[in-house]
Amino acid sequence: xxxxxxxxxxxxxxxxxxxxxxxxxxxxxxxxxxxxxxxxxxxxxxxxxxxxxxxxxxxxxxxxxxxxxxxxxxxxxxxxxxxxxxxxxxxxxxxxxxxxxxxxxxxxxxxxxxxxxxxxxxxxxxxxxxxxxxxxxxxxxxxxxxxxxxxxxxxxxxxxxxxxxxxxxxxxxxxxxxxxxxxxxxxxxxxxxxxxxxxxxxxxxxxxxxxxxxxxxx
Amino acid sequence: xxxxxxxxxxxxxxxxxxxxxxxxxxxxxxxxxxxxxxxxxxxxxxxxxxxxxxxxxxxxxxxxxxxxxxxxxxxxxxxxxxxxxxxxxxxxxxxxxxxxxxxxxxxxxxxxxxxxxxxxxxxxxxxxxxxxxxxxxxxxxxxxxxxxxxxxxxxxxxxxxxxxxxxxxxxxxxxxxxxxxxxxxxxxxxxxxxxxxxxxxxxxxxxxxxxxxxxxxxxxx
Numbered sequence: 001x002x003x004x005x006x007x008x009x010x011x012x013x014x015x016x017x018x019x020x021x022x023x024x025x026x027x028x029x030x031x032x033x034x035x036x037x038x039x040x041x042x043x044x045x046x047x048x049x050x051x052x053x054x055x056x057x058x059x060x061x062x063x064x065x066x067x068x069x070x071x072x073x074x075x076x077x078x079x080x081x082x083x084x085x086x087x088x089x090x091x092x093x094x095x096x097x098x099x100x101x102x103x104x105x106x107x108x109x110x111x112x113x114x115x116x117x118x119x120x121x122x123x124x125x126x127x128x129x130x131x132x133x134x135x136x137x138x139x140x141x142x143x144x145x146x147x148x149x150x151x152x153x154x155x156x157x158x159x160x161x162x163x164x165x166x167x168x169x170x171x172x173x174x175x176x177x178x179x180x181x182x183x184x185x186x187x188x189x190x191x192x193x194x195x196x197x198x199x200x201x202x203x204x205x206x207x208x209x210x211x212x213x214x215x216x217x218x
Numbered sequence: 219x220x221x222x223x224x225x226x227x228x229x230x231x232x233x234x235x236x237x238x239x240x241x242x243x244x245x246x247x248x249x250x251x252x253x254x255x256x257x258x259x260x261x262x263x264x265x266x267x268x269x270x271x272x273x274x275x276x277x278x279x280x281x282x283x284x285x286x287x288x289x290x291x292x293x294x295x296x297x298x299x300x301x302x303x304x305x306x307x308x309x310x311x312x313x314x315x316x317x318x319x320x321x322x323x324x325x326x327x328x329x330x331x332x333x334x335x336x337x338x339x340x341x342x343x344x345x346x347x348x349x350x351x352x353x354x355x356x357x358x359x360x361x362x363x364x365x366x367x368x369x370x371x372x373x374x375x376x377x378x379x380x381x382x383x384x385x386x387x388x389x390x391x392x393x394x395x396x397x398x399x400x401x402x403x404x405x406x407x408x409x410x411x412x413x414x415x416x417x418x419x420x421x422x423x424x425x426x427x428x429x430x431x432x433x434x435x436x437x438x439x
Contacts, residue, residue, distance in 0.1 A: 063295070067288055072280035080278055089284060093291050100295040110265055115272030122240040122271065132348045134240065135248040137264070138255035138318035163266075164273035181239050182274045188236030188246075189372075199266045207262040214258070 047113045048157060055103040066113070067096050074121045080183045081125055091128060095121045105139070109148030109209040112160040125184075140213055152209060159202040166198050225257045227386075227393035231267075234260065238267035245353035248319060248345070249374040249394065249418040255317035256392035315378050320416060323347075324355070328378075328414065333357055340364065351420040358382065358407040358415070371421030373397040375405065380413030382406060 050066050053059035071092045078088035098120045106116055126134045167175060178197075180186050229237075229250060236242050237250045254261045313327030323345045324331060333341035341357040351372075358364065360380070375382075375395045382389050384403040389395055397403060407413035 058300075060292070060295075064288065064292075067291060071283045071287060071291075073275055073278065075281040075283060076279045077275050079281060085281065088281070089287060092283065093287055093294075096291050097294045097298070101298055112269065112272060114276045115265070115269045118271040118275045119268050121275065122238075126240045130240075130244075130348075132244045133322075134244070135251040135319035135322070137251045137261060140261075160269050160272065163269055164276060167270065167273045168277065178270065179274055179278065181235055181241075182271050184239060184241045186236075186239075186241070188232050188242060191232040191235050197270065199263075199270065202269050203262050203266040206265045207258065210258045210262055 045157065048108050048153060051103065051106050051113050052108060054100060055106050063100060066099060070117050071096055074117065077121060078125060082129065091124050094124055107148070109152040109156055110206050112157050115160065140210070148209065148212070156205055159205050162198060163202055225259065225392045227389055227395055228257065229253055229260045229394060230396050233396065234263050235267050238264055238271055243348060243350035243420060245347040245351035245418045246374065246420060248323065248347060248353050249376055249416055251319040252317050252416060253376055253392070253394045255319060315414070331355065338362060351418060353416065353418045356415045356417050358413040360407055360412050361409045363404055363406040370399060371419060374418040376416040378414045378416060380411040381408035382413050383408065
């Protein structure tokens with residue numbers, strides 16, 4: 001299996017392609033910051049399929065696609081939270097290794113791939129920057145009996161996309177405030193009113209997924 | 219166990235957002251994670267805030283990744299041991315009153331705690347967290363009141379056993395009271411059972427009236 005994967009590598013886009021992509025027309029430059037063009041729903045579904053393939057089939061080709069999408073973003077995110085480029089890249093590597101190792105915890109009816117990678121990157125950042133433990137909620141383990149329906153997964157992805165769109169549509173000042181909160185530049189008491197973001201929809205969806213999970217765990 | 223309880227007092231959105239961003243002090247995170255372990259409503263709220271974090275990650279731009287990064291990640295996943303089973307169940311709880319995040323701080327369970335008396339029958343045990351905020355377990359005998367106090371910062375009180383009531387309502391297992399500077403309150407433990415709470419503060423409490431000198435040692439910080 002390992003030798004197969006190594007052979008496949010020859011046919012996969014190499015990391016250097018990421019650097020090229022950044023100058024590709026799919027990126028617009030707005031006031032010095034690279035802004036990514038909106039992904040199509042097909043790209044999103046492909047990403048979910050890749051995560052499920054990593055989880056269930058230990059599919060390395062899928063993992064490489066996930067690496068190429070997320071490593072540059074996780075690095076950028078971590079640099080915004082205050083890590084220097086070399087450390088941010090090292091952490092981005094750790095995050096992708098964790099994606100592989102913890103893939104069995106990925107539940108596509110509760111988190112889209114970006115959400116899940118975000119939580120891993122955040123935890124890595126806390127390890128490094130704050131050098132303290134971060135108590136985590138008790139896991140809700142799920143076995144094959146709790147495997148969610150395709151429709152649940154699709155709806156969660158759609159809700160996630162609507163949320164991302166709502167974030168993009170916010171007035172710049174409000175959006176900046178939310179970004180600052182996630183980059184760690186605001187204390188909890190500075191975190192302002194979150195109006196304008198349709199969090200209620202995705203919250204209800206996740207709530208339903210949790211109920212199904214609780215039911216399956218009985 | 220611990221499931222399907224009705225929780226009436228929840229976390230605030232600002233705390234959930236800060237927890238999802240990873241910016242809270244360890245002791246505050248402990249109270250948040252413990253409540254979420256007991257409350258699916260707040261778990262769903264957390265996961266939706268994490269979805270927002272995911273959207274921020276998607277849209278915050280890209281940085282060039284070094285040429286050797288992918289290969290070094292592949293080398294690492296090749297040498298990582300594979301899990302034996304996808305059906306692992308969590309280890310048996312040693313003390314059913316302690317949700318997992320709290321159990322990590324009280325390894326022997328509540329019965330093994332070395333309580334320190336702080337007056338009026340109330341006992342406390344400070345938990346080992348980073349110093350930005352303090353987490354303590356409080357043991358309040360049934361029917362006992364905690365002195366009337368205000369806060370210069372944040373105080374979170376999460377019920378693990380029994381119940382208490384104050385000016386803000388009635389709090390049972392899993393309920394969390396989020397008290398800010400404006401709240402002056404006198405929690406009283408329910409008469410039916412001794413009350414055990416996880417209490418987290420990010421600044422010393424302020425007692426009012428005749429009690430301060432007597433009550434201040436009660437705070438223990």
